[in-house]
Amino acid sequence: MTDNILMSKSLSLLTGLILAVATLHGQTPAAAPTFEVASIRPSAPITPEMVQAGKIHAGMKIDGARVDIGNFTVMQLITKAYDVKNYQVQGLPWMVPTAQRFDVIANLPPGATKEQVPQMLQALLADRFKLVIHEEAKDQKVYALVVGKGGIKMKETVPPPADGAGPNPGVTGSSSMTINTNKGGGSEVSTGTGLRQKMIPSADGKSMHFEISKASMALFAEGMTPLVDRPILDMTELKGEYDMAFDISMQDLMAVARAAGANVPAPDPSATDASDPQGSIFTAIQSLGLKLEPRKAPLKMIVVEKAEKAPTEN
Helix, strand or coil: CHHHHHHHHHHHHHHHHHHHHHHHHHCCCCCCCCCCEEEEEECCCCCHHHHHHCEECCEEEEECCEEEEEEECHHHHHHHHHCCCHHHEECCCCCCCCCCCEEEEEECCCCCCHHHHHHHHHHHHHHHCCCEEEEEEEEEEEEEEEECCCCCCCEECCCCCCCCCCCCCCCCCCCCEEEEECCCCCEEEECCCCCEEEEEECCCCCEEEEEEEEEEHHHHHHHHHHHCCCCEEECCCCCCEEEEEEEEEHHHHHHHHHHCCCCCCCCCCCCCCCCCCCCHHHHHHHCCCEEEEEEEEEEEEEEEEECCCCCCCC
16 A cells, blocks of 8 residues: 555656646757847958057957957857857857958847847857857866066056046957057057057167056956966956066067968077967066966866858848
């Protein structure tokens, strides 16, 4: 009798689970958010005249219901859509820095928030570029950016006055990057986030002097990653924004440019490799009271299975 009761209860539980699963599968899943309207066009080539004028349409800005993306490759659009860095995307052979760039102008639907923009970009890439991806977790060789034994040698950025006009808090990146050049060959880049970077070549042309203001350690690590042979992850535990100055040899910078596909002169046979621990890039980081430690870390990877080079028509 007891066995019959237990069996009856078990069957009732099993039936309930089956019905629950069937009910769940019968429900229509919530549709992924999409842009109300989106336009994708090839970016205009950046010319010396545009640089001299001081305005380049580049970066990403979300202002109210409008999303403005300028001068992005498909690879860069993928990184924004899936909230990853370039080194976390295993792209197709044509996904290189010199690939075609695009401008995207899109409107959010009523009630949508900027936090939903990445999902909308995912839908846009799948629809217009026929993007198909899958995710993997892999242990990768990385550099951990940590504080050196002697402590940092940078100054924390002084915040602007309370009544000062700061950058628009609704802006991520800047769609209106400003570049000012001078006769000496130097330049100053500023974005809508408040970050500023000056680049001044040395008199003998052998090095480039960098002055950066309002940079978080995460942003600094991301910016230095293309200069070395593996991703740099911020493990400093420094939470503020900093002003810093350092020098990098032209040979190292040209080596990085060559790796990115730029047509630059062949290297000096005696030059140090850009990823050599004795090279100027590592020395520059050490001059800030920081250092790079080789480690392994698990990283989420976006593996591109399929994508078109050009979008479907608007």
